[in-house]
Amino acid sequence: MFKKSWALIIFTIFLLLALTVSFLFIRPGKIAKDYNVIIVSIDSLRADHLGSYGYSRSTSINIDEFASNAILFENATTQGGWTIPSYVSLFTSTYPSTHGVSSQKSNISEKQKMLAEILKGYGYETVAFAENPGVDPIIGFDRGFDAYHFRLNENHTYQDLKINWTKFEMTDIKNFLKEMGNEKFFLFIQLESVHSPYLPNAPYDALFDPDYNGSMPTTEDFYKIYYGLCESDKKLCRASLESLFWLLADNQPSSLISEYMGNRGQISYIQHLRDNKIKVYNHDHIIALYDGAIREVDDFFGEFLKELERDNLMNKTIVIFTSDHGEEFYEHGGYIHSGGHVEITHVPLIIKYPGMPETGLRIGTDAKLIDVMPTIFNILNLSVDENIEEQMQGRSLVPVIENRETTAERDVFSESNILGSFKKSITSGKWKLIHDMKTGNSELYNLEEDPGEQHNVIDKYPEIAGDLKKRLFSFIMGKGNNS
Ligand SMILES: [Zn+2]
Numbered sequence: 391m392f393k394k395s396w397a398l399i400i401f402t403i404f405l406l407l408a409l410t411v412s413f414l415f416i417r418p419g420k421i422a423k424d425y426n427v428i429i430v431s432i433d434s435l436r437a438d439h440l441g442s443y444g445y446s447r448s449t450s451i452n453i454d455e456f457a458s459n460a461i462l463f464e465n466a467t468t469q470g471g472w473t474i475p476s477y478v479s480l481f482t483s484t485y486p487s488t489h490g491v492s493s494q495k496s497n498i499s500e501k502q503k504m505l506a507e508i509l510k511g512y513g514y515e516t517v518a519f520a521e522n523p524g525v526d527p528i529i530g531f532d533r534g535f536d537a538y539h540f541r542l543n544e545n546h547t548y549q550d551l552k553i554n555w556t557k558f559e560m561t562d563i564k565n566f567l568k569e570m571g572n573e574k575f576f577l578f579i580q581l582e583s584v585h586s587p588y589l590p591n592a593p594y595d596a597l598f599d600p601d602y603n604g605s606m607p608t609t610e611d612f613y614k615i616y617y618g619l620c621e622s623d624k625k626l627c628r629a630s631l632e633s634l635f636w637l638l639a640d641n642q643p644s645s646l647i648s649e650y651m652g653n654r655g656q657i658s659y660i661q662h663l664r665d666n667k668i669k670v671y672n673h674d675h676i677i678a679l680y681d682g683a684i685r686e687v688d689d690f691f692g693e694f695l696k697e698l699e700r701d702n703l704m705n706k707t708i709v710i711f712t713s714d715h716g717e718e719f720y721e722h723g724g725y726i727h728s729g730g731h732v733e734i735t736h737v738p739l740i741i742k743y744p745g746m747p748e749t750g751l752r753i754g755t756d757a758k759l760i761d762v763m764p765t766i767f768n769i770l771n772l773s774v775d776e777n778i779e780e781q782m783q784g785r786s787l788v789p790v791i792e793n794r795e796t797t798a799e800r801d802v803f804s805e806s807n808i809l810g811s812f813k814k815s816i817t818s819g820k821w822k823l824i825h826d827m828k829t830g831n832s833e834l835y836n837l838e839e840d841p842g843e844q845h846n847v848i849d850k851y852p853e854i855a856g857d858l859k860k861r862l863f864s865f866i867m868g869k870g871n872n873s
Pocket of ligand 1: 433434472473474522524714715
């Protein structure tokens, strides 16, 4: 009898303790999911050069196949027009005017919690493989990562990043996945292969323009020139490398090469092309090379997906495929990426996760890169603390995916400040206004009739432009607190 009573008391105490612990740590209905998280971001990949986004060339067989088993956002935009501000937006869910990071000289504020830091706090092993100089740890991109493999700091030359990248990236990523075993992880893969200069390896270099017989140098020749010019300065000579590409593409005389090289090349030369409205000599071939580079990265992505399947990771992993910004090919008088037009702001966003309601879903509702972080937390059922909730300017896309929210239309903002361009844009329904903060000029486009933003109709609709401008400025003054 005595023994029985004690056993009952001990059992009751144990039960109460267990209930207290679960009450403290688990919120009802909020059991966190142990899914891995993978973000693959292909730098400078514009959405409309992928088959799943309507492109006519066969650039993206594996990405399209992935999209047909995932959820594709047709209208996803970047919040920054180029690498640094875009990735900070992605990793903090804040607009560029809020995080304020726009060069390698600035740092991501400690006050802003980054995705990797937060996931680390939830027990994730966090690892990145990153190539673009814009995601340098010096800015703070490595915060929260257990290992941040920044290739330019790992004895990889820029040539490696452009030519040999598949070899070391695939090997290292495969090894990483093996090492993880059953541990839950956050993996960020950022690839430079599509970024200018467009130097796909054979056979991708001749895939879309096999009969080309113009003056562009081969990839091999290109690097002979490159190494002659800047062998000793692998990081900074990237600017020269890019400008050389454009100079050769344009078949310019060598005097121009030395003029722009002396100026660290890229920015001044791209500015020169832009200011003088110069369409490069081998325009179509350059696009064929860009498309070839996409196909090369597509094969890489296909192999990566197979690896995930082989390791039985697909059914316990959120996979997000995206880009930091697009690329322009003279649609608005420029090359590379500066300014706020659709070829730069429209990025791919494809999400696959266990238990998603439907595969092959295409969603037309607007989506933003700043939505990625809250979407991940939502899928994982993580109750992040209120400071992080307050920080995030994006919203979870899960309600839209689950069809609980279909018509919510938001103002979409994008901000660019590169190559002398300070353009901010607001898109609301079918209207898009781009405002140049430097010149004070605005452009207005009717996206329904003119999705390529070719016809500025600001004179025809001054009231609509005025209203959008007011909302854009109120967003800027509020430092982007309108999600
Ligand atoms: Zn970029």
